[in-house]
Amino acid sequence: MAHPKVGNLAPAFTLLDQDGGKVSLKDFKGKQPVVLFFYPKAMTPGCTTQACGIRDIRKELDKRKVAVFGVSPDPVARLPKFIDKHDLNFPLLSDEDHKVAEKYGCWGLKKFMGKEFMGLIRTSFIIGEDGRLLKVMDKFKTKSHHEDLLAELDELGIR
Template sequence: MAHPKIGNLAPVFTLNNQNGEKVALKDFRGEKNVVLYFYPKALTPGCTTQACGIRDIADELAKRDTVVFGLSPDPEAKLQKFMEKHALNFDLLADEDHKVADKYGCWGLKKFMGKEYMGLIRTTFIVDKEGRLQHVMDKFKTKTHHEDLLNWLDEHLV
């Protein structure tokens, strides 16, 4: 499945965060830029590196009127553990049935150690204040993801 088209309205959704509270993408329209980063599995090394990088730039993101949500197929309880263990300061959203990942075209065939399986493909989407998709990041290193994100925001949205 392909990603939504740049310039189009980002597919809307409502998911529960790590505390079981509903978060709706449409609630940020007209208010904030939104970064949606899809990651495969909470509490794993690459996903932890990526999440901690975003945690560490919270002030920079706030200066750019930008909120971040991490989405994964993990249940709320696991997201809560991930938040607490790494003192994360942004919401993690539970996309357990991967319906949102499907809408964004980042659920698909993966290969690991010779095995093929369906799973979440690490991808980041940047949505502007009007709710339009502005950028898709699908090739990056987890340890520099946060820097790449800030650089893109500075060059294009701020």
């Protein structure tokens, strides 16, 4: 499945956060840019590295007035544990049925240890204040994702 096209409206969604509250993309339209980073599974090494990198740049994202959300197929009940264990300072959203990941083109065939299966493909999206998709980040290392994200925001003039 292909990612939505840059320049088009980002696919609408409403998901539950770690507290069971509803978060909708439409709530941010006209207010601030949004970063969605889709990660495969809470409390796994790569996902922890990526989430902790975002945690470490949260003040910079706040300064730029950017809302950030981690999205995974984890159930809501697992998300507070991930937040508490790693002192994460941003909301996590549960996409347990992976419908939002499918809309964003980041649910697909994966290969791991000689096996093929359907799963979440690590991808980040920068969405403008107007609700349009500004950038798709699908080729990055988890260790430097946060630095790459800041560089992309700079390039887009979100300072």
